[in-house]
Amino acid sequence: MNNFINEDKIFDILGETQSHSRQCVESIINNSLKLKGLSPEEVATLLNCEDLSILNKIFATAREIKETIYGNRIVLFAPLYLSNRCINDCLYCGFRKNTSQNNNQLLQAEEVMKETSALISQGHKRLLLVSAEDPAVNIDYLEEVIKSVYKTRNGRGSIRRLNVNVAPMEVKDFKRLKDTGIGTYQLFQETYHVDTYNKIHVSGPKADYLKRLYACDDAQRAGIDDVGIGVLFGLYQYKFEVMALLFHAMHLEDKFGVGPHTISIPRLEPAQGSDISSHPPYPVSDLELKKIIAILRLAVPYTGIILSTREKESLRNELFHIGVSQVSAGSKTAPGSYSNNDKSEGQFSISDNRSLSEVIENLATMGFIPSFCTSCYRSGRTGEDFMNLAKPGEIKKFCQPNSILTFEEYLLDYNPKLAKKIKSIIDSEVHKIHDPKVRQITSNYIKSLIKGKRDLYL
Numbered sequence: 001m002n003n004f005i006n007e008d009k010i011f012d013i014l015g016e017t018q019s020h021s022r023q024c025v026e027s028i029i030n031n032s033l034k035l036k037g038l039s040p041e042e043v044a045t046l047l048n049c050e051d052l053s054i055l056n057k058i059f060a061t062a063r064e065i066k067e068t069i070y071g072n073r074i075v076l077f078a079p080l081y082l083s084n085r086c087i088n089d090c091l092y093c094g095f096r097k098n099t100s101q102n103n104n105q106l107l108q109a110e111e112v113m114k115e116t117s118a119l120i121s122q123g124h125k126r127l128l129l130v131s132a133e134d135p136a137v138n139i140d141y142l143e144e145v146i147k148s149v150y151k152t153r154n155g156r157g158s159i160r161r162l163n164v165n166v167a168p169m170e171v172k173d174f175k176r177l178k179d180t181g182i183g184t185y186q187l188f189q190e191t192y193h194v195d196t197y198n199k200i201h202v203s204g205p206k207a208d209y210l211k212r213l214y215a216c217d218d219a220q221r222a223g224i225d226d227v228g229i230g231v232l233f234g235l236y237q238y239k240f241e242v243m244a245l246l247f248h249a250m251h252l253e254d255k256f257g258v259g260p261h262t263i264s265i266p267r268l269e270p271a272q273g274s275d276i277s278s279h280p281p282y283p284v285s286d287l288e289l290k291k292i293i294a295i296l297r298l299a300v301p302y303t304g305i306i307l308s309t310r311e312k313e314s315l316r317n318e319l320f321h322i323g324v325s326q327v328s329a330g331s332k333t334a335p336g337s338y339s340n341n342d343k344s345e346g347q348f349s350i351s352d353n354r355s356l357s358e359v360i361e362n363l364a365t366m367g368f369i370p371s372f373c374t375s376c377y378r379s380g381r382t383g384e385d386f387m388n389l390a391k392p393g394e395i396k397k398f399c400q401p402n403s404i405l406t407f408e409e410y411l412l413d414y415n416p417k418l419a420k421k422i423k424s425i426i427d428s429e430v431h432k433i434h435d436p437k438v439r440q441i442t443s444n445y446i447k448s449l450i451k452g453k454r455d456l457y458l
C-alpha cells in the first residue's frame, strides 16, 4: 500500500498558484458551471483566493451548481450512536481510551430498537449508525443491530436508509455489511497529513494511517459502491486537507470508476477530556468553512456534502445556501440518549440543538424542500449508476418529486400544524416540475398519500 496523497505535490501546487490574476480565477469559476469538476491546480487557485468579492462569487456559483444538480432539496438524517467504549486514543475525541470519562456503554439490539423508535417518532427515515471502535462492535453485532433498526416500526414510520460510520473492517466483513442493506459506508481520514495524523492518533488500530486511507477501497472491493470520506477540520491546514480530499476522490474515481458519494466537513468541537478539541492547532473560521464547502461543491459537483449539528444555527442557515446537500437534525452523540432523554454531552458538544421539526420549519421558510428521500438506493441507483445521473445533472428529475413526496408524507404523519401553514409551498413546488408526466405522477402520488398510502417514490 502506498500513500496516494502526495504531500510534496500538494504543497507545490498550493505554492505555484499563490499569485493569480482575477481573470484566471473568474475563468475557473465559469468553468465550474460545466459541472465537470475542477483540476487540482484550479482548486488550489481558488483556495488561495482571499478577496471577499471573489469569495462571494464562489459562494453564489456553489449555490447555483447545487441547485442545478439537486434542486432546492436538503436531505435530513440523524446519527444513532452504538458505543462510546473505544480502544483508540484519538486526542480530539470524548470517547478516546485514555480519558477519565466513564465510557463503557454498548447498546444491545433491544436498546437500539428503542433509540430507532424514538427517532422514527420525530419523523426520521434516514439514520447514520455511529460507533466507537470496540471489539464487541464486530460484524456479528453490526448485522444484528442493523436488522433491528430496519425492523423497528413506530406507527406508520420506519427507517428506510441506514448509513454507517464505524471502524474499518476486512473485505470479507465489508461484504457481510453490504448484505445487511446499508446505504453509504462513511469513514473520515480526520487529517491527510501523515505527521499530524501520527501525533494525534496515539494508539490503537486507528493509529495506522495507511490502513485507514485504504478502508474505502476495501469497502468498494466488497461491493459497497457508495462510500463517504471526510476531514476533521482544525487538525491541520485547511487548504492542504481540501486538496487531499480531492486527490482521495480522484483515486476512488480512477480505481473504481466512481468517486465518493459524500464528503463530510466536520470542525473540531470541544469534547470532554480532550484539550486539543478546545484549542484546535489550525482553527478554521466560519468564513473559511464557507470557502471549503463552496470550493468542494465546484470541485466535485456530483458529491453530496454533509453538514452536522456541530455548527450553530445561524451559520448552518448560511451554509445551506452554498452547496450543502445533506444535514443532520435533532442529533445526540451519546449512546441511548434519544430514548432516555439523556442530556449528557456525548462524543463532542453540539451547537445546533433544535429539534427536527424546528429545523424543517426553518428550511421550508427559507425556500428549501426538506427531504427524507431514499429512492436512489432502494431503486438500485447507487455507485456508478448514481454518478451517471448526477454528473449530467439528471438526478434532479428524481430528487425534486421525491423530496416533495417525502416532505408531504412527513407533514401528514408528524407535523399537521406546519402542513396547514405551508400547503401553498407544496403546491407551487409541484407546479415547478418541468416534465408534465412527472408533474402528474407527483400530483397523483400526493393525493394517494393524503388518502393513506405511504412510501411512494419515483
Ligand code: SAM
Pocket: 092, 093, 094, 130, 131, 132, 133, 165, 166, 167, 187, 188, 190, 231, 232, 266, 267, 268, 269, 270, 271, 277, 310, 347, 348
Ligand atoms: N470511531 C469511528 C472512527 O473514528 O472512525 C467512527 C466514527 S467517530 C464516532 C465519528 C467522527 O467523529 C470521527 O470520524 C471524527 O471525525 C469525529 N469527531 C471525533 N471527535 C470530534 C470532536 N471533538 N469534534 C468534532 N468531531 C469529532
Ligand code: SF4
Pocket: 086, 087, 088, 089, 090, 093, 094, 095, 096, 097, 131, 132, 133, 206
Ligand atoms: Fe474512538 Fe472514533 Fe473517537 Fe477515535 S474518533 S477515539 S476511533 S470513537
